[in-house]
Amino acid sequence: MKFLIFLRSPKMSVLVYLHTKCSTCQKALQFLDKANISYTAIDIVKSPPSLEELNKMLSYYKGDTKKLFNSSGRLYKELQLSQKLPYMPQNEALSLLHAQGMLVKRPFLLGDGIGLVGFQEEHWKPVFLS
Template identity: 40%
Template sequence: MVITYYAYPKCTTCRNGKKWLDENGADYREINIAEAPPSKEELRKIYKASGIELKKFFNTSGIKYRELGLKEKLPEMGEDEQLELLAGDGMLIKRPLAWDGEKTTLGFKEDVYENTWK
């Protein structure tokens, strides 16, 4: 199955993940997360299938996250509102986000990629 790889070209972590995918012959298509973030419904599908907490989809070290004061606001927000935020600005999404219709990874850790995408 083809991996959809949402990444930001200037992100070192994203480049490391892409390098791993290339070196391991993974079949993927890369999408610039800043220019074309996943839609709210696509995010909902990814989130539901992943088993990962929704708050983990947020890039907590990002400037936008801090500017919006999301650390304090997220616990009060509903799922729809959080998904709307993520879909509205790809820079709020933890990256890289890799998804093949069944499995999902957030960020890049070599051991996680080994276990998930090899």
């Protein structure tokens, strides 16, 4: 009898875009530390995700551009994106996210076959601890 065993690579590493003053981002990093997941933390204000990374994340969220936006942020409200986003072409929305890191929902985590925005421990546990 043959058995297939899937092991998570002990060298798993992810990119985490975050805002350094964001308490939710700090909780996400603590979670990754406890799970022994190697990560590279990137300041989302100084270096927003690339268009390629945004498109990759979008594929994990079935093309729902709104899920990539920090809809509770000041800039989102100032730009009145709740009214504009439903009519905005996808490429324009992604360009806006790339230009303004504060608009990106954070933490923004990408890894091999993994894409997560926001930190909810119940969503991260099955990805990293299973």
